[in-house]
Amino acid sequence: MRLSISNVTKRYGDLTALHPFSMDSEGEICGLIGNNGAGKSTLLKMIVGLIFPGKGKIALGDLDVKKMPETVKRHIGYLPESPLLYPRLTPEELLFYVAEIKGIQKAKDEIAYWLEIFGLSEKRNALLNDLSFGMKKKIAIASALIGRPALLILDEPFNGLDVATMESLSEIILKRRADGATIVLSSHLMTYIDRLCERVFILKEGQLVAEGTPKALKTRANQTSFHETFLYFTKVSS
Template identity: 40%
Template sequence: MVVFSGVYKNYGQNVGTDNLTFQINKGDIFGLLGPNGAGKSTTVKMLVGLLHPDLGSITVNGQPVDPSAAEMKKQIGYKPEAPYLYENLTAREIMHFAAKVKNIASPEREIEKLFGAFALSDRADDLIMTYSHGMKCKTALCLAFIGSPQLIILDEPTNGLDPMSVYNMKELIAEYSRAGATIILSSHILDFVEKICTRFGILDKGQLKALAGPDDLRRENRSLEEFFIAHLKG
């Protein structure tokens, strides 16, 4: 479970988040939506400990966010919007390094499964510096899923992906959710979010404008796009 309680974050005169208060339940596939500058990236970065709230609290499974804590590293998988990877290592070496950090004793089978899902198996032993942008994005997604973390945070996860990789990623997200993982997606692709997410949150100017799920859309006979636009206008 993820809980934001009265979270404020400012950048000088610019608002990052404004009294952000909401809860994401265990097993949710949660879509974090909003226009550019809405506070999505700020929210994600605070959740993984890259930024700290000016006021308020964020907890994961009842514990304050602390990226230096060994147990927190095991619990969270994160794919940033613009992933940074060590160019002089291979994808396999990076995955084994991540597995070591998470104390995964025998990660080979899981690594091969993830490489297969994102069509990286044939290039897994090539240096990252030889990879295309899309292949780097796929490697970053593999890193987010390694170790079956309890919380998986994917910032613009469809960036750089071909249609088959998007399909396989959706299958992985559903599989990990069924196993009890909480998954948070920050995305501009409303159609992707509508098809896979069990709940949605709409941010604008750092404030949470709406929380909803597929049942709410059906009751209102709206698409997610219509729901999204209505709450930004209203």
């Protein structure tokens, strides 16, 4: 499904959180990077329909996010930056809850699959309260992946994960991309952005300062590492 964002803006009183921003994407992995407060999470929340844009339009296929939020959300898997999960539910119960609301048939097998992938099968009946931060994060990722949505929005997916899980999550993201899903992710880990993303958008104080493939951006900045490339664009624009 094509994700189309056209001239979207967001203001909070006098503060412009996002200046007019546009992008079109289908079946690719897009990276959204920027310093803290650059507007990444605001944009991601607008795509999911958690907040509405001041101006502009966001659509998934033919579906307008603002006009048909419920229908759009059926096709979206969203991982928030700081997921809050009910401490008194078990991982299995939480995933069943998400699956039932998304209307997924025969969710049992898929839930077992994701718990297995993230190494949490043995913890399926433990309370989320008793799990570590990383384990909770894995459950939040699993709840975004459940139902294999056409659009995956991942806000800082690698935060708090161990190295092995970061690697397996990268593989999952690439596999979802191979299955035709559109993926938009934000991260401060430039290695993963460089490795995974086909297109990168660099934001600074709510404005788009650069856009392109990681390779093209590195060439423009005349840098070999993506880390330096990011610093180059965020400094140059100031």
